[in-house]
Amino acid sequence: MDAVKERLAQFSLEAHDLYLSQSVPYIDGPPDPLHFYRDWIAPNKPCIVRNGFNHWPALSRWTPAYLREKVGSKVISVAVTPNGYADAVRDGRFVTPEERRMSFSSVLDIIQGKVKRHGVLYVQKQCSNLLEELPELTDDVDAHVVWMSVALGKKPDAVNFWLGEANAITSLHKDPYENVYCVVSGQKDFILLPPTDRPFIPYGLYQPAVYRQKEDGDFEVVDQKNSQKVPWIPLDPLDPDFENYPMYRQARPLHCSVKAGEMLYLPSLWFHHVRQSHGCIAVNFWYDMDFDIKYNYFTLLDDLTTLQHGTEN
DSSP: OHHHHHHHHHHHHHHHHHTOOSSOOEEESSOOHHHHIIIIITTTOOEEEESSSTTOTHHHHOOHHHHHHHHTTOEEEEEEESSSEESEEETTEEEEOEEEEEEHHHHHHHHTTSSOOSSEEEEOOTTTHHHHHOGGGGGGSOSSOHHHHHHHTSOOSEEEEEEEOTTOEEEEEOOSEEEEEEEEESEEEEEEEOGGGGGGSOOEEEEEEEEEEOTTSOEEEEEOTTSOOEEEOOOOTTSOOTTTOGGGGGOOOEEEEEETTEEEEEOTTOEEEEEEOTTOEEEEEEEEOTTOHHHHHHHHHHHHHHHHHOSOO
16 A cells, blocks of 8 residues: 555656646637647646636626615525634534525625624525526626537536625635636635645545524534534645645645636636635536546546545545
């Protein structure tokens, strides 16, 4: 097994040296679908597309005043946490946010500072919530990313709407989707690690729990005792604990900022950690790639790493 461990680490370093960039490249304008598949999807490399959705009315329309008028009375799902960390390891548990139903105007009141409340809000429900909860806004964006849909030969499986406070942070994780992330206003800051860095990224199994806000405004953590433990990454790439996770020193994270009018192509199974400017609005398109050869390839790499390190590494 020592030989397997050494080869996995060497494989990751070779990937960085041979084909992965030291920064996230930019391309201008909507790319040709065939070229995009060849240059980015097939090699599983991220990029930022500039001027890819300049025609969206959302870029000029989605002001607080417009959103209040259009969907202010709509009741939507909002994630609420005491510290901004949703779906993250805290004190040895995997803690998910309190899911609260609020009107869109109430969310804007808090984000704009008109109402003061304990907790951090994030509209982040990843169940195609733009289509399911906010269909009134769909005329302001494209139904899909045309060149991406042509490249993959399918339409997106989900279209998600994101709106949150500056303190709302998405912890390091990966998704089994080809992801096109479009920032409509504000800025998103990503920390990215390729699937080949999996040997350096720690996982553990954690008791699931959920935040619950009490009447006095403070939050408590309620264990979900009858639920199976959740595999998750305990490391915070903003402040990595090298003492407990020394192998992370060998990882080579990429940092990028995606500004309004830009879209990030985030390949499937890339690890990502996300922060944002206050009140940032984004829309992302998820394309399910379970059938894809590269998905099976990187899943095998993940399985080998788990076998080598056990549940915790």
